[in-house]
Amino acid sequence: xxxxxxxxxxxxxxDSGIFISKPGRDxxxxxxxxxxxxxxxxxxxxxxxxxxxTSTAAVTGKTIWYAEVNFPDLGYRPVFFGNIKYDSANPxxxxxxxxxxxxxxxxxxxxxxxxGQIFIESGVWLVNNTTLRARAVMxxxxxxxxxxxxxxxxxxxxxx
Amino acid sequence: MVARAIIQPAxxxxxxxxxxxSPSMADTDKIFDSDWNWSGILLEAKTATDPGGGDWNxxxxxxxxxxxxxxxxxxxxxSVATPWSGPSVQSPMQQVGNGQVCPIIYSNRIWFPRNLSxxxxxxxxxxxxxxxGVD
Numbered sequence: 001x002x003x004x005x006x007x008x009x010x011x012x013x014x015d016s017g018i019f020i021s022k023p024g025r026d027x028x029x030x031x032x033x034x035x036x037x038x039x040x041x042x043x044x045x046x047x048x049x050x051x052x053x054t055s056t057a058a059v060t061g062k063t064i065w066y067a068e069v070n071f072p073d074l075g076y077r078p079v080f081f082g083n084i085k086y087d088s089a090n091p092x093x094x095x096x097x098x099x100x101x102x103x104x105x106x107x108x109x110x111x112x113x114x115x116g117q118i119f120i121e122s123g124v125w126l127v128n129n130t131t132l133r134a135r136a137v138m139x140x141x142x143x144x145x146x147x148x149x150x151x152x153x154x155x156x157x158x159x160x
Numbered sequence: 161m162v163a164r165a166i167i168q169p170a171x172x173x174x175x176x177x178x179x180x181x182s183p184s185m186a187d188t189d190k191i192f193d194s195d196w197n198w199s200g201i202l203l204e205a206k207t208a209t210d211p212g213g214g215d216w217n218x219x220x221x222x223x224x225x226x227x228x229x230x231x232x233x234x235x236x237x238x239s240v241a242t243p244w245s246g247p248s249v250q251s252p253m254q255q256v257g258n259g260q261v262c263p264i265i266y267s268n269r270i271w272f273p274r275n276l277s278x279x280x281x282x283x284x285x286x287x288x289x290x291x292x293g294v295d
Contacts, residue, residue, distance in 0.1 A: 042202065121238065158206075
């Protein structure tokens with residue numbers, strides 16, 4: 001059985017702390033990640049949710065979905081994750097390109113459905129310490145599709 | 161108060177506040193289980209701006225010994241100003257015409273290639289990235 005727990009000095013990393021290796025991996029094996037490593041922070045969820053995005057044809061020849069989410073102020077810029085899900089005309093409900101590769105969040109080019117509709121932009125970003133915004137832009141106007149934003153904000157501070 | 165931790169030679173489990181710990185409990189009620197493969201370790205979360213020139217290497221805080229998981233997003237100018245004039249958030253894995261670039265993750269850095277596969281160069285602008293302790 002592999003040695004998996006070390007509390008105190010850990011010669012394998014040259015530091016002290018609490019360390020637990022992954023199942024089946026020895027604590028001296030530093031060629032992969034530890035399961036628990038007190039030298040680093042663990043993700044701590046602050047707020048999360050899902051919201052349907054509003055669509056508009058404010059720009060001729062494009063359909064734009066957008067959403068804004070507010071969350072309690074931590075007093076600093078937090079780490080976040082956001083994902084836009086296309087709810088219509090796609091069996092997997094995930095925007096994919098012609099090779100089936102998800103483009104949600106990445107926001108590069110991809111074709112959705114059989115109508116040749118192309119997402120030219122999509123993304124989720126932090127406006128300030130309390131506001132998250134998401135937007136997806138399709139290259140045709142009047143699309144009847146719907147989009148959902150799934151978001152998570154963590155207590156972890158961005159910039160460390 | 162309920163018991164929230166099991167510490168055995170072969171397993172450590174910690175439950176959520178208020179939930180009695182048990183080896184058979186649901187994962188959603190756990191904070192930590194040594195049988196998992198990942199526990200949400202965030203190694204670093206930062207911003208970097210492309211200085212131009214040759215290939216761009218964004219160095220990590222240290223050499224982690226393995227290639228970690230990286231989530232990176234590129235903040236570019238948006239093609240539409242409505243409903244917001246905010247950035248367009250794009251992947252640094254880009255296709256420009258028929259040319260492509262694909263960043264590579266090493267144990268100590270993210271390598272952003274400068275040259276597109278069909279000629280021309282890529283400017284990454286500002287990148288936000290998170291590095292997770294999982295390979």
